[in-house]
Amino acid sequence: MIKELVTRNRSFRRFHQEAAVERETLKELVELGRLSASAANRQPLKYILSCQPERNALIFSCLRWAGYLKDWRGPAEGERPAAYIIVLGDTRISPAFLCDHGVAAQSIMLGAAERGLGGCIIAAVQRTKLGKLLEIPDYYEILLVLALGKPAEKVKLETVGADGDIKYWRDKDDVHHVPKRALDDIIVG
């Protein structure tokens, strides 16, 4: 069951933008982050939720999508995320966040997948711009933006070939292919 969920939990970058994600759903997802592991149990993560079109547009303007797809500039209007969760580190609690935001992000994305949603963990964020646009206090470090919605694209896992190329790619039918290294290649001892 967990393998099925992890396998289904791909990075999706195109959505049915009109399919709303309620704030209550975002709160349920943050609850999964709240319950996740935290270094020294300091729990320095805080969250900003967005499911309003105006706020979503501000967040969207600060994101960079799919760096390997050179001729794609990100989701067009109509296929953009319906919601976002911004993961913040509260520097008043801890100066360093170690892996906390990665652990929490995966819990949240798995919860989204379980609900038939999908999305993308985004680290390529114009942080200064986003902080200004949303008036985020300086004591919060912007760690990740989680884009969420009802996926409108197919993503297929592949095994990395002999050339070792790990870049994801799209085929002529617009299916997104993601090469993963083989199990035998990552267990080294």
Ligand SMILES: Cc1cc2nc3c(=O)[nH]c(=O)nc-3n(C[C@H](O)[C@H](O)[C@H](O)COP(=O)(O)O)c2cc1C
């Ligand atoms: C920490 C982290 C940061 C990421 N940042 C971005 C990003 O800025 N933009 C983006 O389009 N995808 C981003 N991704 C998604 C990765 O590109 C994606 O995980 C990878 O292509 C593998 O696809 P998969 O998630 O379906 O396995 C990020 C993923 C992780 C884990």
